[in-house]
Amino acid sequence: MRQEVVCFVLGILIGSLFLVSAYPTGNNVQYAIPVVQRINNTVPVYYMGSDVSKYFTGAIKMNPSLSIKTPHILVVESSHVKNSSQLRELVRKEILSGIPVIVIGSPKVINGTFRGQFFAELVAGHGPDGKPITQATVYGYMTYPSNGILVSKEFISIDAEPKAIEQAYSWAVKNLKPSAGTFELKAEPLSSGAYWSYRSQLDFTSGDDWKPYGRLNIRTLHYQLMNDGSSQYDWYNVHVRQQSVPGKELWNSEWRTSDMYTWIDADYYNPKGFLSDYAPTTTSGTTTVGVSIGVSVGVKEAQVSVFQSWSYTIPDVRVYDESDYSQELAKWRHDIAEDKAVGSNTYQIEPGATLRFPQEDYGAKVWREHYGVVYAKPPNWWEPWWDWHYSEENWVEFRISMG
Structure with missing residues (x-):
């Protein structure tokens, strides 16, 4: 009986040593890094704040001194622009020229862009298994003139990044107007x-x-x-x-x-x-x-x-x-x-x-x-x-x- 116990214990020790030797240690440890499939953005993407190149095959840092007249999409990190009047004004000009703006973080940087603006903000929610929803992952916002007034479209997703970024980009491309970047709101008489x-x-x-x-x-x-x-x-x-x-x-x-x-x-x-x-x-x-x-x-x-x-x-x-x-x-x-x-x-x-x-x-x-x-x-x-x-x-x- 004692011999059987000894053999059993030795078997466990040998097996443990085998597992330890088979498992990489120290500098040999390699952790699997998830690969993010970047979006092949056919529409130019500019960004303000953190570099979003990890999401797109091509992304350009926005130069506040430039006025870009060709259709494009602007990705904004709200924490980067919220305390800068210059950057907030740039976001405002982009919206008023018809450029879709994707906001990561608080959407308040796009609120108050113009008088009578439509603005929706996710304020509460409840997901599966009691998961509270207190904020969205991304917001997308765009405007364009119609019948003498500015009309708006807004996109909101609670999905995780980078999926939410991909959804917002797809939404922006579908709604992008050919003349975005050159819109001018002209007063027109209302229909009778x-x-x-x-x-x-x-x-x-x-x-x-x-x-x-x-x-x-x-x-x-x-x-x-x-x-x-x-x-x-x-x-x-x-x-x-x-x-x-x-x-x-x-x-x-x-x-x-x-x-x-x-x-x-x-x-x-x-x-x-x-x-x-x-x-x-x-x-x-x-x-x-x-x-x-x-x-x-x-x-x-x-x-x-x-x-x-x-x-x-x-x-x-x-x-x-x-x-x-x-x-x-x-x-x-x-x-x-x-x-x-x-x-x-x-x-x-x-x-x-x-x-x-x-x-x-x-x-x-x-x-x-x-x-x-x-x-x-x-x-x-x-x-x-x-x-x-x-x-x-x-x-x-x-x-x-x-x-």
Whole structure:
């Protein structure tokens, strides 16, 4: 017995020595360094702050004394420019000339660029497994003139670098105007009659940050009522475009879309914010829902009647209207049949709301938008008596302002 124990101990010691000798030590240790696949940027990229050459095959440090008139993209490290009035002014000029600006860090360096500017900032969120979301990874921002006003597009991603940088670059290239760098805003007469004028688009993606559950994408449109005949108020329409791409579609995981949550809170920041209209309301047993939002003359201080209308499909989906006029809150829950095709595949919802704010108070035309998704997966084969598994709501919230 004693001999067997001795042999056993010797075997362990010999094995340990073998493992130690086989493992590199000292200067022979080589750690695997992840290789970042750089973006082959066909559009010139300039940068301010940390060198972004690790992300792009070609990147040029911005010279503040130069005025670049050809289309390009500017990548800005916010901490580098926030305390420099010269650099902030350069960022402002780039935006006003139509150049897409990608900001790494706080987006406040692009806020206040011009009067009446659309600006969205991610202010809160909740990811899988209780992960708090307090800030975005990158912001992309661009403007261009339309009908005598500046309209804007903004991109936000919470994905990790370098993926978020790649997403922002791709967004910038897709939205880059051929005449970027030479834009001049010229005063033009507005079209006659009251109409809803496009002002901005908010693009957001959770990227791969919520893997294996799914991905949340947003492309919400914002409009302003022009020629409204009112000297007291301004009205804005919010046309939500909220898309869920479930994990089953993306990564062949078992997670499907179960619920989608949306709310627009008109008075979250400003007690004078007013919910004028919203749609849809609760549905049951329908496959398509219509949305018509706007203002009617004589109702809620409106001087004109003008609406926007659209529709979207709700196959195996039930819409629950959870809005409350007393709280100036438009709110919906889309209950999606996770065991049907609509749960396993990409699905988009498009509710909307009309908001009213005092006309003279530019700094207070601000509201909150919330977008969320709950995912579900069926029980495993060895637990057929169990119910489906559900995630917590994964969500993001934005502070939206119009100058």
